[in-house]
Amino acid sequence: MRPYDAILATSSDRPPFPNGSSHERWVPSWCERCGHDRSLYIDGGCPIAFVACEGRTPTEWVRDGDGYTCTEFVEDRGWDTPVPEPEPDPAQGSLDGLIDLYAADLKLEVAV
Template structure:
């Protein structure tokens, strides 16, 4: 992910604010973005090379890479855990690039894994067409 991806990421983003107020947004970013390798350039004073997802949240949209974090039985969450960013890579990680889990020794494979690897995200269902009776 690079700042050049901004237009594509903006188009993929949901049309609702990621955070209800500045306290919530800055709290989440302090717990996540302040440790992520994608926003390291911005923390060093080069805002133009920072994470495009931060800019998308400041534009009032929720990036598709933000998945809902853990909730309790009443739907409450901690500010730092509100979302899980699929692009998060710790700057302390010696190899921040994601790697697929290797096939265990002795494990048979029906199909090669390569075409099926990558990021998977759920998409919202399309509304039912009028006149269709649910089962």
């Protein structure tokens, strides 16, 4: 999937839905069933949905009758499917010893 900035740059400046009711009818059939929507809780979410929330129509949403088809739709794997843990970012450093540091400042004993 393209990053947010690329999706925003090619999106139409027209709102994808004329009203909230249209949006509410469309989302359960698409976003709520899509693995990219689930990723909101894992890696920040679907950039296509974020562009749409700004009142712009992403090019990934292709007109289909009285709604859209999302070209990036992937069937959700389900909440019972384990999601791989992301690799740690070495730039963030380590939190090892942080609890001991705070405990020492507060004069607490840490049970190990």
